[in-house]
Amino acid sequence: MYLSVIAPVYNEHDNIPLLYDAVKEALKNISDWEFILVDDGSVDESLLALEKIAMADPQRVKIVSLRRNFGQTAAIAAGVDHASGDIIVLMDADLQNDPVDIPRMLEKIEEGYDLVSGWRKDRKDSLVRTIPSRIANKIICKVTGVSLHDYGCTLKAYRREVLTGYRLYGEMHRFIPAFANSVGAKIMEMPVTHHPRKFGKANYGMERTAKVILDLFTVKFLSSYANKPIYLFGGTGLVLSGISGCVLLFLAIRRLFWGVSVMESPLFQMSAMIFILGFQSILMGLIAELLTRAYYESQDKKTYYVRKMINFDSKDKTD
Known part of the structure; x- marks a missing residue:
């Protein structure tokens, strides 16, 4: 040592x-x-x-x-x-x-x-x-x-x-x-x-x-x-898209039962912006995935680390 x-x-x-x-x-x-x-x-x-x-x-x-x-x-x-x-x-x-x-x-x-x-x-x-x-x-x-x-x-x-x-x-x-x-x-x-x-x-x-x-x-x-950035960016994108969908659903229900115009509500613009952010986040995740693969594969880096190798059969095998 x-x-x-x-x-x-x-x-x-x-x-x-x-x-x-x-x-x-x-x-x-x-x-x-x-x-x-x-x-x-x-x-x-x-x-x-x-x-x-x-x-x-x-x-x-x-x-x-x-x-x-x-x-x-x-x-x-x-x-x-x-x-x-x-x-x-x-x-x-x-x-x-x-x-x-x-x-x-x-x-x-x-x-x-x-x-x-x-x-x-x-x-x-x-x-x-x-x-x-x-x-x-x-x-x-x-x-x-x-x-x-x-x-x-x-x-x-x-x-x-x-x-x-x-x-x-x-x-x-x-x-x-x-x-x-x-x-x-x-x-x-x-x-x-x-x-x-x-x-x-x-x-x-x-x-x-x-x-x-x-x-x-x-x-x-x-x-x-580091080796799965889509989980971060894509997950964020899905959450934002889900929020956008819930807001649109709320606006549709309000329009159906109370006759309130969807376009007049500021929530519609907010929902559209949130959806765009979610979509962009998913795209960023896909780009990050491509960069990650280029990083690992261009340098032949492994996505795992070996602590030690164990092989009890050390004899040469011959036919």
Whole structure:
């Protein structure tokens, strides 16, 4: 089992040497591991600090320097792309995650789990950050169907295969458990240590809440309707068409029994608009179906994921 520990870095100059020492100490009983640090366009001396530890430990430390600040999700994707391990651990570089939890996560992976998600049960952040986070976690659990207490905790351990087959954009790194669940990953959550920030400042503000909500729409669509978009668009179209039909039926009954003109009622125009929207939604579903087939078939992508192959008959059969 080869382990890759990945940490995105943005303006964490003072934390980097301490982070390296903590990771090295936590993994002293593990022989095969690498530490990948992704500099996400830092404007302080973080890259210089990274180069120093890479020179001191070239066998284990790998530095990926991005041309500019692309965001945490892109930095994580870059780290995964350059990782060699079949087990991947993601963590923050701000020393709030504690590397001492990594061996415990690896034990859970060895028990058969595909993803072990950290839970900052005793979180050392202000209420301004923790309260919106708790609300967001409840919403994400409800929408994705994956029940976790702490989607925002970066410290997670993965089998590599549950990180493949999809690309991450925007702020979607926090939704990796939802994507992993969509490919049948076995997920468990465990409490992890959380420390207050010692150096630097948090790189996230309240503006990320809107980004998370918008990304959640994308995640729900990709996880539930990516290979059957007609169910979403066509279903919406049928509902709208049904509403339109009910309104027309009501107008016809009113015209028959009370003599009220159908054309004079604003409900007729509303019904016509609703029907048009429903018809357009069904057409959008058909177009999405064509795009889905082009996406899968042009890249020879599968619509299923194999956990393992079992074949007890390994003997060559000859006539």
